[in-house]
Amino acid sequence: MKFPLILSLLSCAMLGSVSAQEFDPADLETARELRASALAGNGGFDVVEDLTTRVGPRLAGSPADARAVAWAEAMLLEAGFDRVWLEPATFPTWSRGHERVAVVSPVEQDFQALAIGYSPATPAGGIEAEVVMLDDLAALEAVEPEVVAGRIVFIRNRMERARDGSGYGPAVQARARGALVAADKGAAAVLIRSIGTSTNRFAHTGGMRFDTAQRRLPAAAISNPDADQLERLMGLGEPVVIHMDIDAQINEAYTSHNVIGQIDGAVLPEEIVALGAHLDSWDVGTGALDDGAGVGIVTEAARQIMALDERPDRSIQVILFAAEEIGLWGGRAWAQARAEEIGRYQVAAESDFGAGRIYAMAAKVQDSARGVIEAMAAELAPLGIELTDRRQAVGGPDFIPAAPLGLAAIDLYQDGTTYFDYHHTENDTLDKIDPEDMAQNAAAYAVLAWLSAQSPVSFGSGPALLERDED
Numbered sequence: 001m002k003f004p005l006i007l008s009l010l011s012c013a014m015l016g017s018v019s020a021q022e023f024d025p026a027d028l029e030t031a032r033e034l035r036a037s038a039l040a041g042n043g044g045f046d047v048v049e050d051l052t053t054r055v056g057p058r059l060a061g062s063p064a065d066a067r068a069v070a071w072a073e074a075m076l077l078e079a080g081f082d083r084v085w086l087e088p089a090t091f092p093t094w095s096r097g098h099e100r101v102a103v104v105s106p107v108e109q110d111f112q113a114l115a116i117g118y119s120p121a122t123p124a125g126g127i128e129a130e131v132v133m134l135d136d137l138a139a140l141e142a143v144e145p146e147v148v149a150g151r152i153v154f155i156r157n158r159m160e161r162a163r164d165g166s167g168y169g170p171a172v173q174a175r176a177r178g179a180l181v182a183a184d185k186g187a188a189a190v191l192i193r194s195i196g197t198s199t200n201r202f203a204h205t206g207g208m209r210f211d212t213a214q215r216r217l218p219a220a221a222i223s224n225p226d227a228d229q230l231e232r233l234m235g236l237g238e239p240v241v242i243h244m245d246i247d248a249q250i251n252e253a254y255t256s257h258n259v260i261g262q263i264d265g266a267v268l269p270e271e272i273v274a275l276g277a278h279l280d281s282w283d284v285g286t287g288a289l290d291d292g293a294g295v296g297i298v299t300e301a302a303r304q305i306m307a308l309d310e311r312p313d314r315s316i317q318v319i320l321f322a323a324e325e326i327g328l329w330g331g332r333a334w335a336q337a338r339a340e341e342i343g344r345y346q347v348a349a350e351s352d353f354g355a356g357r358i359y360a361m362a363a364k365v366q367d368s369a370r371g372v373i374e375a376m377a378a379e380l381a382p383l384g385i386e387l388t389d390r391r392q393a394v395g396g397p398d399f400i401p402a403a404p405l406g407l408a409a410i411d412l413y414q415d416g417t418t419y420f421d422y423h424h425t426e427n428d429t430l431d432k433i434d435p436e437d438m439a440q441n442a443a444a445y446a447v448l449a450w451l452s453a454q455s456p457v458s459f460g461s462g463p464a465l466l467e468r469d470e471d
């Protein structure tokens with residue numbers, strides 16, 4: 001939309017009418033130019049290269065976290081955003097000392113292991129106990145306490161590989177809650193099969209739920225080949241004894257920051273298109289796929305828009321969230337601060353699934369915006385992106401805490417076939433990123449952001465969108 005008066009008439013008075021569903025043809029032409037220039041560009045690869053080289057791994061609350069925040073602020077200013085600012089997010093921190101997991105009977109073997117985030121330390125000298133193997137979290141919830149009391153619980157559920165990453169949700173329950181449920185039953189410690197699809201001999205770390213009211217046990221993930229080995233050892237029918245030694249520290253409160261850059265809208269500056277990614281990573285690898293790639297993709301999408309001769313009608317923000325990995329703390333702080341103004345958010349979309357190509361999209365918008373979403377999808381189709389029938393979307397993990405406010409959201413689904421080979425491991429490094437795939441992502445986010453900013457209709461963030469969910 002080019003003309004403020006017409007835009008405000010359309011926004012206020014003509015919602016739902018046929019003409020209000022249509023983009024200004026000039027805006028569609030600009031979307032095509034953005035798509036082409038982003039595809040020809042480097043996709044923000046330089047951004048993730050710089051982040052992973054200068055800052056490296058950046059566990060929330062660590063000294064590298066503070067360096068990442070300073071890096072992000074400088075990077076967004078350099079990129080040319082009109083305004084860049086920080087918003088606080090406070091959370092309990094966790095730091096890894098060391099972990100050692102070894103079979104001591106009936107054979108002796110060290111396993112490749114990583115402690116799980118928020119795991120407490122074992123008592124000095126470690127824990128030595130017989131292993132009880134369970135299929136999954138549900139089996140742990142159902143087991144009689146005397147079966148696991150004093151023992152090391154091994155949860156063996158295996159994540160299945162899938163393009164959409166759908167194997168992650170069911171399997172990750174063991175990591176998120178195993179150490180809490182097992183604590184209630186009097187177990188000594190928890191081991192899980194890595195939540196990941198790698199067959200390499202390294203472990204996948206990750207977080208567990210933090211709840212000050214609930215006791216947690218020391219917990220570690222072992223590599224998939226080691227989990228296979230442990231299953232075979234259990235199959236011998238003799239008691240299997242494991243020694244687990246974890247050193248880790250939990251500190252009460254640290255304040256990090258969400259880093260936000262804004263392109264001021266020319267017509268409706270108070271309305272915001274929010275592009276997200278998270279700045280923190282695990283302490284292993286360099287957080288290139290998770291989520292340096294997302295930081296590069298959304299920054300590059302915004303850079304493409306800033307390079308236009310014209311400004312977007314609505315404001316566009318890039319939000320680099322703090323402390324996603326250990327509990328969505330940045331996302332929670334962001335949502336809390338927006339409880340009264342969620343209606344300002346035209347749409348939210350976060351890139352946090354590595355650097356694979358985008359193949360599909362889903363939108364959660366009010367029904368009267370569906371036509372606009374279909375027109376947007378037509379401009380994404382040349383990138384190989386298909387609009388699905390799904391009317392649900394959360395925008396990404398850091399926007400989940402804002403979902404109960406009725407945040408309108410678009411999900412762009414990336415190919416995650418190999419993502420979980422690297423996820424939360426020492427092997428999440430820059431060489432796993434294909435710059436051409438990142439450029440396809442940046443092109444999609446540029447089109448999404450631009451057309452959301454130019455939309456003749458509101459996408460409808462607010463309680464009405466929640467009511468639609470209940471239908």
Ligand SMILES: [Zn+2]
Pocket residue numbers: 278290291324352353
């Ligand atoms: Zn992530």
